[in-house]
Every structure is written in C-alpha cells, then in structure tokens.
Amino acid sequence: MAETLTATALTLKDIAREAGVSLATVDRVLHNRPGVRPDTVRRVQAAIERNAFQPHVAAAELARGRARRFAFMMPSGPNPFMQQIEAYLGEMSAWLSARRLSVEMVATDVFDPSVLAASLETLSGDYDGVAVVALDHPGVRAAINDLVDAGTKVVTLVSDVPSSRRHHYVGIDNIAAGRTAGALVGRLAGQRSGKVAIVAGSQGLRDHAERIFGFNQVMASEFPALSVLPVLEGRDEDDRSEQVLARLLGKHTDIVGLYNVGAGTQGVAKALSDKALSDAGRDKVVFVGHDVTVLTRRLLLQGVMDAAISQNPGHEARAAVRVLLALARGEPILREQEKIRIDIVMRDNLP
C-alpha cells in the first residue's frame, strides 16, 4: 500500500569507509577526475552503485562556493514575446540570488549575423553559461562553437542553431507548430472551401520557414478544399503586414483562412477587420497566429483571432536557467521537465 521513493541518506564518508579509501578519492571518482588507479576507481564505483549513493546537492553547492554567472542574449527592440521572457527572468530574482546565481541580459541585433556573432565573442570567458536567441548562420554557428570550446555552457533559446555544438535548445519544434496551425485553420474552416493566406516576418528566419513548411504539409495532405496563397512577408512590422495583407484580401474574395507566422499582429488584425466591415454577411476569416501577448489575448477574447499557437515564455525562461545550471553543475537535465510544449490557446483556455 505504501511504496517509498528514495535512497537512504548515505554520505561520502560512508562510501569512503565501505570502499576503504578517503573522502577525497571518492570525490575524485564521483567527478571522474584523473589521478586514481583504475581498480581503485572500480572499487569506489562499486560501492557507490551498490548503495545507489546520491551526493547531497546542497552540500556540494555550498562547498563549491563559487557564484555562477549566466548571460541571456536577447534581441534589442520591442518584441512583446521577448519582453515577456525578460519579465519572467526578473520574477526569478529572489530564486536566483538564494542560489548565488546571476543572470545578465545583453541586448543585441540578433537579425544581423555578424553583429550577433561579435556580441557572442565578447561574452567569452566571463560567463559560466549563455542563453542566446540565435539566428542560424555560419558566423553565428562559429561563435557558438567558440564559446563551447572555451568551456561556456550554451543554450539556444526560442530559435535554434542545430548545426552548432550548443548544449541544448530550449524552444518548440517549429515544424510541428506550423502543422498544428494548419490543422486548426483547416478544421475551424469547417466545410468551407477557398483560399488561405500566410503572413510571415521573413522566410529567411529559420523558425518562420519551418512553421510555414509544417503548415503547408498539413494543408496539402489533409485539406484539399483549401488552397494556400504565396507567403506574404511583413517583416514582423505592423504597417507593412497590414499593407500586404490588405492588398491580398482585395485581390481574392474567397479567402477563408489566415495564418500569421510571426509578429505584426496588430497590422494583420487591422487589415482583417477592415475587410470584415466591407463584406458583412459573409463568414469570418479563420485567423490563427502565434504567442499570447496583451494584443493576441484581446483579439482572442473579441473573437477576431481563433487560436494562438504558443510557447510558454515563463517556462522557457525558467527552463533556460535550469538547464544552464544543470549543465554547469554537471547534473542530468530533466528532459521531460525542460521540454517546451506547443500550446494551443483559445478563448476559454487563455492562461
């Protein structure tokens, strides 16, 4: 009826006694440090495993004594989603300082590869870990690899550079996110047939490109009654997004669905509601976008937007910190815990 989960509370000293060696030797084996004879290693490891020994993290942390410094390299400029991540990092400050951790925010132009690469290089040596919203570009990849080679733990955040040797990626699977968006547009359009528009920031951004890829995949295979129009690029800006979309809506009268891949949501919504006014009787265009911000929350509540595909910014902020910490300490990463899910947010499950 009652089942216990836990090893008994042994200490290094117990293991040392059992293996017939000193504390220091056990410590060396525990951290695979050199300078121990192979069969001493085996003897100690046997004792450790036999007892399922887990060193007490609090004691280790205290003894190590060193404060750890992490840097977060974020896009400069006003991106509401990034601001949310920064805000959640701010909320962790008590948690951080109770663990003698510091995180510093570094703003840079992440869209210019050479600027981003240069900024990354300046971080070298000063930090135990770096989280970076990265652009997938050879220069950036090299900068990341340099950091890694210098012993810094590197985590890519939101946007990945899979070809680099970064230790971990904290963010969603953007292809799956695009597929999810496609399924939603298709399903919510019901029996209707017609055209579907896509507004993206730029197809040069890896995450946008991947989302579009996933979206098209689903549309092509599952919703033959809907045809996808060529991708519009709004550079994540409101004005430009509004213009390009308004023009498209003018040209095609049978648009039933819209996928907004990036930001520029304000402009997209504007173009859409202008159209709604002009063709009163008709069914509303199904509108799916990304991320829950002050704006998208309002649009969802108003029924202008039907669903937002979202990655929880609070979770991303905390996961990035926890992963960097685990990497720095040499602890295992709880993959299940740190995985970022693709959330579907509609009016009734707004967080």
Add this chain to the structure above:
Amino acid sequence: MAETLTATALTLKDIAREAGVSLATVDRVLHNRPGVRPDTVRRVQAAIERNAFQPHVAAAELARGRARRFAFMMPSGPNPFMQQIEAYLGEMSAWLSARRLSVEMVATDVFDPSVLAASLETLSGDYDGVAVVALDHPGVRAAINDLVDAGTKVVTLVSDVPSSRRHHYVGIDNIAAGRTAGALVGRLAGQRSGKVAIVAGSQGLRDHAERIFGFNQVMASEFPALSVLPVLEGRDEDDRSEQVLARLLGKHTDIVGLYNVGAGTQGVAKALSDKALSDAGRDKVVFVGHDVTVLTRRLLLQGVMDAAISQNPGHEARAAVRVLLALARGEPILREQEKIRIDIVMRDNLP
C-alpha cells in the same frame, strides 16, 4: 545594454555585523522565532531589507540536516492518468534523494469519503507534507483541516477541496476545461447542427460536475445550432460507457458531437466506431475527451478523437513536490511556475 538580475552575495554574518548583533539573533529574526527584543528585531530587519539579503538555500538545507518526508495519497485501482503521475514521481527519485527528500505513495479508495478521511488521519504526524487526490466531502474536509492543524503541509492534487484549509491546489480549473471542450466541439462541428452527447464518470465528482457545467455554458451561449442531450454516466468504466453511449447513438441519428468527461475512453471509442460503420457516408462525430494516455494518443492519431483536453501529469507531479517543499521550507511559491494549464492536444501537437 547589460542589465543584471541579482543581489550581491552577502551572508548572515554581514547582516549580523551591520546590525550589531550575533549570527544567532539574525537567524531568529529571519525566521520570526521568539525571544528577541522588538527593537532588535527592527534593527535586524532594517539591515536585511537594506541589503535585500537572501539566505543561501543550500547552506540552510545543509545545516538543517533533517530529511523531509512527503506522502502522496492516490486512488487505488488502475487509472492510467494516476499511473502517469506515479511514474513521473518515480522519475524524480534521483532528484529527490539528492535533496534528502522522500515521497511515499499511499493508495486508498478516494471515492469513499470515510475511507479517504480515515486514511488521511493515519498520516498525521509522520509527514512534513501530504498531497492528496481528494473528494470534496465534509469528512474529507475535516481530515484535511486536522492535518493542517497538526502542522503538516497539505496540497490537493487534480481534484480540489476548496472549502478546506489546504495550503495549495495543484490542478486545473475544471470549469474552464469544460468550456474549452465545449468551444472545441462547437467549432469543430462547423456549420452542422444537431445533438451533442456527454459521457461522464459521475456527476457526483466535483471535477466532472464542473467540466459539464462549463461545457453547457459555452454550448448554450455560443452554439445555438447544437443541443446538448442529458448526461450519461459510465462510472469511468469501459463497458458501461460503451453500453450507455451505444444506446443513445441508436436512439438519436443526428448526434454530431460527443464530450467524454472522464475515463472509460475505450468504451466510448468502441461505441463510436460501431456507429461509424453503420452510417458510412455521414460526417464523423466530433469527439473531444480528456488527458493524453496511450489510448487517447492512438485515437488522436487515428482521427477517431479530435482533441484531448489535458493537464500535464509530469508537471502536476513535479509541481506538487516543489510546492510541498517550498511550503515546508517556508519559501515563496512561484505561482506562475506551479500553475497547471489546460492543454489542448490535437494530433499535431501531441507531446
């Protein structure tokens, strides 16, 4: 350009010096222990605040030395969702023992209030914290309050007893979950009109009742073309769920949507697919249920089920442990982190 989040690393000793008292006194003030003159308290508090002092958790944990024991009281019997929670607790075992925490699983008949209350009473005194999947009943409420009065930290899990003095609830807002289900059934049904069926375990269960309430709310206000049939009760059992649903499907030929509130999914799916065979040409019934299990995952992939409303069992398990730990240590709870979201899971965003 670079903004730092963190207090400088002061120690108790620094505060003691600054306030002109000893370590012990600062410690007493820090934990509002008695035996300190009021104005000494003020002086010390001033120093603490002036420096935004945060005691080092690792040092505190180490010095306290005591291992903490938590109990999880879970329903006996094979409920896949509960089994997932237990499995995720199991995965935490290394994490737990590295912190000298133990969690014990206690199975009991949570559906019988007197049995549950009695089981809770037996826990008194032995544990620092208890997480319980609770039935909302006066006897259970009293048992929870007794535990709280005895100094045990109590967290309700998945199913709440809001009228008790439990310290925290780890679970979703079931009314909102029901509303989300309603919105999905309604939206996915498209332009169709017809009837909608509900299969629940029992309307006596608080979470089921709340979900149904939310579901009906949305149906009534937003989908006038759909009419909801009286709730079927399947006791969360496959056979019974299949029978009652099959009968209903036979009686009404115009059922376009189905909401399965609890378990018994296997039976529900069976009844549904039998019907699908019999009326080939017609549109499939929109089927929305709860939780991602081996079974619902398969049904989603097969397209039998359209969406699952889900609460992340891994997150719930970890949140319950973290909340109990924070309560036991007297640390603040990160509400944002511990909040359980209502996930909408469709085929393409299966976790």
Add this chain to the structure above:
DNA sequence: CTGTTAGCGCTTTCAC
C-alpha cells in the same frame, strides 16, 4: 596516486 584538513553559510544547542 592517495589522504588530511580547512572551510562554504547556515541552524541549533547550550551558556551567559
């Protein structure tokens, strides 16, 4: 290659 030892920053007796 291995052992000894001095802390890390708190908590907790036990004296005063």
Add this chain to the structure above:
DNA sequence: GTGAAAGCGCTAACAG
C-alpha cells in the same frame, strides 16, 4: 534576550 561554537556533507588545496 543574546552570543559562541559545533557541526551539516561536500570540495579543493596541500601534503605526503
């Protein structure tokens, strides 16, 4: 009321 001092279980520097 308040303070002094002995650890908690590790790590790291130094000795051997």
